[in-house]
Amino acid sequence: MQRHFVQELESLKTNLIKMGSFAEDAIAQAIKAMLEGRRDIAERVIAQDERINLFEIENDDAVVDLLALQQPVAMDLRFILAASKINNDLERIGDHAVNIAESALYCANHPSPKMSVDIPRMAEITKRMLRDAIDGFIQNNPSLSRSVLASDDTIDDLNKKIVKTLVDVMRKNPETIEQALEFIRVSRNLERVADLATNIAEEVIFMAEAQVVKHHLDKRDAGH
Amino acid sequence: MQRHFVQELESLKTNLIKMGSFAEDAIAQAIKAMLEGRRDIAERVIAQDERINLFEIENDDAVVDLLALQQPVAMDLRFILAASKINNDLERIGDHAVNIAESALYCANHPSPKMSVDIPRMAEITKRMLRDAIDGFIQNNPSLSRSVLASDDTIDDLNKKIVKTLVDVMRKNPETIEQALEFIRVSRNLERVADLATNIAEEVIFMAEAQVVKHHLDKRDAGH
Numbered sequence: 001m002q003r004h005f006v007q008e009l010e011s012l013k014t015n016l017i018k019m020g021s022f023a024e025d026a027i028a029q030a031i032k033a034m035l036e037g038r039r040d041i042a043e044r045v046i047a048q049d050e051r052i053n054l055f056e057i058e059n060d061d062a063v064v065d066l067l068a069l070q071q072p073v074a075m076d077l078r079f080i081l082a083a084s085k086i087n088n089d090l091e092r093i094g095d096h097a098v099n100i101a102e103s104a105l106y107c108a109n110h111p112s113p114k115m116s117v118d119i120p121r122m123a124e125i126t127k128r129m130l131r132d133a134i135d136g137f138i139q140n141n142p143s144l145s146r147s148v149l150a151s152d153d154t155i156d157d158l159n160k161k162i163v164k165t166l167v168d169v170m171r172k173n174p175e176t177i178e179q180a181l182e183f184i185r186v187s188r189n190l191e192r193v194a195d196l197a198t199n200i201a202e203e204v205i206f207m208a209e210a211q212v213v214k215h216h217l218d219k220r221d222a223g224h
Numbered sequence: 225m226q227r228h229f230v231q232e233l234e235s236l237k238t239n240l241i242k243m244g245s246f247a248e249d250a251i252a253q254a255i256k257a258m259l260e261g262r263r264d265i266a267e268r269v270i271a272q273d274e275r276i277n278l279f280e281i282e283n284d285d286a287v288v289d290l291l292a293l294q295q296p297v298a299m300d301l302r303f304i305l306a307a308s309k310i311n312n313d314l315e316r317i318g319d320h321a322v323n324i325a326e327s328a329l330y331c332a333n334h335p336s337p338k339m340s341v342d343i344p345r346m347a348e349i350t351k352r353m354l355r356d357a358i359d360g361f362i363q364n365n366p367s368l369s370r371s372v373l374a375s376d377d378t379i380d381d382l383n384k385k386i387v388k389t390l391v392d393v394m395r396k397n398p399e400t401i402e403q404a405l406e407f408i409r410v411s412r413n414l415e416r417v418a419d420l421a422t423n424i425a426e427e428v429i430f431m432a433e434a435q436v437v438k439h440h441l442d443k444r445d446a447g448h
Contacts, residue, residue, distance in 0.1 A: 064305065071295040081288065081308075088309070167405065171398045177391055184405070 005070045012062045012083055013138075016090070019055040020134035023090045026052065026097035027130065027193055031123040033104035034186055042108065045101035052094035059087040082207040086137060089196045089203075093130070096189040096196075103182040103189075112179040117165050119186060122158045125151055126194045133200040142208040148201035155194040162187045229294045236286045236307055237362075240314070243279040244358035247314045250276065250321035251354065251417055255347040257328035258410055266332065269325035276318035283311040306431040310361060313420045313427075317354070320413040320420075327406040327413075336403040341389050343410060346382045349375055350418045357424040366432040372425035379418040386411045 026045050033042035063084045066072060072080060129148045136145035166180045166187075250269050257266035287308045290296060296304060353372050360369035390404045390411075 064301070067291060067305070068297055068301050073292055077288070077292050081291070084305075084308070085312070088312070163405075167401050170394060170401050174395045174398055177394050181387075181391065181408070 005066070005072070005076075008062065008066055008070070009076065009079065012059060012066065012080075015055060015059055015062070016083055016086055017134070017138055019052060019059070019087070019090050020130075020137075022048070022052050022055070023093040023097070024127065024130050024134065026094055027100070027123075027190075028127055030097045030100035030104060031119070031127075031186075031190075033101055034107065035120065037104075037108045037111070039105060039108045042101040042104040046098050046105075049094050049098050052091060056087055056091040059083070063087070078207045082137075082203040085203050086200050089199050093193050093196050096193050099189045100186050103186050106182050107179055110179060112176040113173070115166065115169060115176075115180065115183050117162045117183060117187070118158060119162065119183065119190075122155065122162065122187065122190050125155060125158070126190045126197070129155070129194050129197040129201075133197040133204070136201055136204045140204070140208055142205045145201035145204040145208075148197055152194055152198045155191055159187050159191040229290070229296070229300075232286065232290055232294070233300065233303065236283060236290065236304075239279060239283055239286070240307055240310055241358070241362055243276060243283070243311070243314050244354075244361075246272070246276050246279070247317040247321070248351065248354050248358065250318055251324070251347075251414075252351055254321040254324035254328060255343070255351075255410075255414075257325055258331065259344065261328075261332045261335070263329060263332045266325040266328040270322050273318050273322050276315060280311055280315040283307070287311070302431045306361075306427040309427050310424050313423050317417050317420050320417050323413045324410050327410050330406050331403055334403060336400045337397070339390065339393060339400075339404065339407050341386045341407060341411070342382060343386065343407065343414075346379065346386065346411065346414050349379060349382070350414045350421070353379070353418050353421040353425075357421040357428070360425055360428045364428070364432055366429045369425035369428040369432075372421055376418055376422045379415055383411050383415040 026048065029041050030045045032038065033045065063080055066080050129151050132144050133148045136142065136148065163184055166184050170177045170180045250272065253265050254269045256262065257269065287304055290304050353375050356368050357372045360366065360372065387408055390408050394401045394404045
């Protein structure tokens with residue numbers, strides 16, 4: 001029984017690692033589709049979200065099984081609860097990848113002059129945050145997780161700067177308002193992914209140190 | 225011990241009901257601030273989000289206690305897991321109220337001609353969805369919860385219509401682009417609140433019927 005429990009926990013962890021890779025890849029591919037006008041890639045991101053959704057259902061079931069059948073305590077319980085939240089966060093990251101892919105499709109279908117905004121840099125930082133959040137979880141490494149929290153303000157600032165630039169674009173070229181709106185949507189979705197990576201990092205810290213970081217840091221801006 | 229467990233469960237439920245009222249009120253007040261240009265109300269919504277955040281921490285602790293100390297099974301376990309997710313959803317609804325209040329502040333500080341978009345109707349439907357989702361939870365009434373799911377498409381359509389109208393506004397009056405963007409932000413935040421109300425309704429149905437509704441309905445659009 002004890003052996004079985006350990007195996008089930010390991011299997012949940014492995015599943016979350018795989019799901020994390022899918023989510024990370026979905027964001028990377030959606031951004032690539034947006035920046036390169038690649039309809040094929042955007043469509044693949046949208047189609048593959050189903051895979052992430054199936055992971056969520058499977059992991060949710062595993063959490064229920066572990067809690068119902070095994071009555072875990074202390075460290076194991078904290079791990080299972082953190083896993084349940086991370087599972088939910090990753091599923092939502094998948095949804096944001098779909099939103100970005102939809103914007104990519106719109107822009108591929110309605111080409112406009114190039115928008116000079118720093119989406120590539122924002123995407124790089126967000127992807128690194130997500131990777132570090134997942135690695136922090138895998139390695140149970142709270143100091144890696146803390147580095148994720150430190151980047152969240154940078155992303156908020158970048159988002160504000162990008163929106164401001166795009167407002168100027170809209171003002172100067174009213175014929176590109178729709179495309180500029182899609183870029184704003186992409187920027188806001190990246191900002192939400194960074195928030196979710198921050199959530200994951202907080203869960204890892206909570207799990208490692210049984211300490212609630214959320215709401216105790218300097219107040220951060222919330223879900224746009 | 226058993227008696228104590230029942231009391232703790234009841235207390236978690238009561239706390240979620242209170243938190244739900246706060247979240248519902250925060251959305252209602254934020255929208256009022258937006259529509260009537262009331263800075264004072266917007267500031268109050270932002271200040272009171274702390275109350276909702278404290279509820280989340282308290283309820284999270286209660287969930288951990290219940291799971292760690294009481295080893296619940298079956299129906300109780302499902303209730304506790306649903307409570308944990310609803311707790312998270314309500315906290316996020318509070319964040320969306322803050323976002324709307326921030327837009328209200330911006331628009332109060334930068335007055336523009338009236339925007340003719342149907343935010344009032346969208347807000348009414350969203351508030352009703354949220355109220356029904358919470359009532360469905362309180363009364364453990366899955367048919368009330370199902371009515372919430374039915375409204376989600378209406379909200380998605382309204383959001384699209386409102387964004388379209390605002391794009392026209394921007395095109396005709398480039399000097400009001402910033403204000404129109406804030407209205408788009410409010411519309412998208414309301415749409416996210418409707419999504420979260422839908423999540424809560426799904427949790428209630430799951431709890432009542434132990435059946436995963438999520439991802440099995442017609443595919444719905446996700447977190448914008």
